[in-house]
Amino acid sequence: MKKPAKLFMAAALSLSIIFSSFTAGASGETDFMKTTLNNNDSISRLFESKPEYCLYCGEVHTGAGGQFKRFFHEAAYFFCGIFGKYPADGRMYFTFDTLDIGANEPFYFIHAGDTHVSYIDERDSGDARLVDTANKRIAYCPKDLRMLDDLAVKAKELDALIVHTGDVIDFVSQKNLDIAKDFTANNDVFACAGNHEYHVYIWDDGEDYARRDSVQNKVNASFANDIYYSVRVEHGVKFIAIDNSFHKIDKNQLDLFKAELAKDDMPVILALHVPLYAPDIFKFQMEKLSYPHPAWLMGVPEEIMREYNYEEQWIEEQKANEATEEFYDMIVNAPQIKLIVTGHDHAHFVSQVTPTLKQYMVDTTEGQIFMVR
Ligand SMILES: [Zn+2]
């Protein structure tokens, strides 16, 4: 090695030591409250069991061109490691809140949603419509696998339960179901179904109950809990996950929910995919989007829905049925329900459903950490 090269190596090494001690020292309270999660990054990941996604950009590179790109990205990742600063773009970030609802002992859970994994492999390659769907949809959430990875690392770090409010997968494919199964088997995940759990060809299929019924069993088998309706108790707090993915629930779910609330007065955290109507979130939703649209909420009063400048079919589909109306009334009148966690609309919003009941909606790249006491 020539002298200048030796000097460069020595400088790079000392810089990397300085930077790594700096980043290690920075992982204090503020980092924990709101941070882009980079603490599972290290140069050694290049040489250990590498994830399927590119460590540098978070995307999955496919084909010969993709492999070429990945090679250069990994070289860039290596240099990021030398300087102790990994790319933060597209990583999951976390916000923090405390919930005082009378748990037996304090515990953490992370609320996340709308990961939308969108892959197929050779098992589905004979289905041209599905291949077309996968090609179109990967651009929608290209860093989906990195999100799941970040989420898993954070949950392990805090020994936290992950409450996923649906749309883990973007559409039904063998590969997507395998990813969901791996994620829910290797982490402690409690989930409710999202509308995309039942999508097959996007978007030439709407919220079609016959299609949902045809895939429901195999999708459900890829999750650790029943994503149609589940109850789980953690340290004296009851989590109830209900599939309201088509903007409503059915009579069976309502009966199960009623019976569950009548059992005891344990504090309840409700996990739904579609957020519940409240004036503040309705206003937020209507102002957020520039194209004509409904509010994408559950239980919107019909007189307000008439003002939507949108396709009649979607408005019809989003009208509450009897069970949904009764469900809504029960939620706003049951003091034991302490929190609602939701997703679906891919934005962060904290809604005040009643003066004492908050509803969190998370964005795809956001994990909401709750410390429950
Ligand atoms: Zn979604």
Ligand SMILES: [Zn+2]
């Ligand atoms: Zn959704």
